Amino acid sequence: MKPEIYIKDLAKHTGQEVTLKGWLYNKRESGKVKFLILRDGTGYLQCIVFKGNVSPEVFEIAEKLHQEAAFEVTGLVKAEPRAVGGVELDATGVKLIGASEDYPITPKDHGVEFLIDNRHLWLRSKRQVAIMKIRHRIVKSIRDFFDEHGFTLFDPPIITPNASEGTSTLFQMEYFDLGKAYLTQSGQLYAEAGALALGKVYTFGPTFRAEKSKTRRHLTEFWMVEPEMAFYNLDDDMDLAEEFLEYIVKSVLKNNLAELEILERDITKLEKIERPFPRVSYDEAVQMLKDEGHEFKWGDDLGAADETIISSKYDKPVMVHRYPAEIKAFYMKRDPENEKLALAVDVLAPEGYGEIIGGSQREDDYDLLLSRIKEHKLPENFFSWYLDLRKYGSVPHSGFGLGLERTITWICGIDHLRETIPFPRMIYRNTP
């Protein structure tokens, strides 16, 4: 039987007798009174069990509840300033639903390795529940944003015959009699086909990178959202990116203050995320680094330390644009004002969270794209369909990719993105 009422709605039922179902988050007891902290996924509620108010059998059941035992509790809802949340339940009945013996995660400190080993249980903790709720909100706001802006969801394939950019190491598999196939690292090339069919599309799904990255900013399986728009140039692309990020942050601020508080997030930092965002060209960024006294050679990619220096100058995301074409992907269009530059943009999150968006205007000229494919020694036969997009009604078009987990990490203000996805996949871990 499903619960009739959840903790989040309890304040409306003050003075009424209700029955709730959930799990024991923690328990404190003092002789003849027990404080059971019930969690039900929507909130936390202190339930008081006085020995004098309940039958000996009920008191005995409460006595034997261990951490994370599932139970049902009936009682009177009371306003109570001494309770966290302002409401508590004066229990008259307690029923055990599922016992829990020797729950491994105690209310004391644990190490990361232990918690990750127990990820399936760690997800029940207050902090993880808060992060998952914010993840949900961000995903919803992403879908709402594109829906409200005339985009069509366009699902790219997960299994692809080749590397879309030809650089990253991909997860490989045998695909029946057709030889090797790979898990996608980006849906972008397919999204371009979608944009030329539907005008404005976005893809949203898991992507896979077999890079041996061992940092707090990397997962081997992560979620990416990639809008792609026909007739958008790089400036239009950046306009969209900043409006998009502002929308997401505002949505979390509007709906998830309780969760941000659990995470002890400094929300004044998030309240500053309003358009316009600073736009810095690669040339200007290089100059900034030199002004700071850092050695930097024009033509090199910005490293993590360089990004931190640049983003720390602002309290908003920074859009760094027009990178040297040599360090960027083959499909990016060159800047007509300087052939050495690609019409690319990276968005760096504030507070040192690093790159959360990478985007560009795409090369729309058939001959130039073909020569780039040849320069990069990519297998032409795999790209014939992609070249077709430049053969039949080619138009200027742009798009970007936003890393979902990195965005959640930044908005939540946490220090490792492994907590932002229910079951993280990392180089040395694929369980639980």
Add this chain to the structure above:
RNA sequence: UCCGCGAUAGCUCAAUGGUAGAGCAUUCGGCUGUUAACCGAAGGGUUGCAAGUUCGAGUCUUGCUCGCGGAGCCA
């Protein structure tokens, strides 16, 4: 792949080369307002693995395994 750090009770951590300890969790007892409750007691150990130095190794040396952080790569 490279650089750095680490591995002691179920968990988090202590222990000058000289008897392996605390808190939490568990079990038992006490407490009618606790907020990671508190107080008392008990059980709980092949100190990651292998070798070496030493009268004596958790501690020093070497190798290995596993993990963590960072770099590169990227979102």
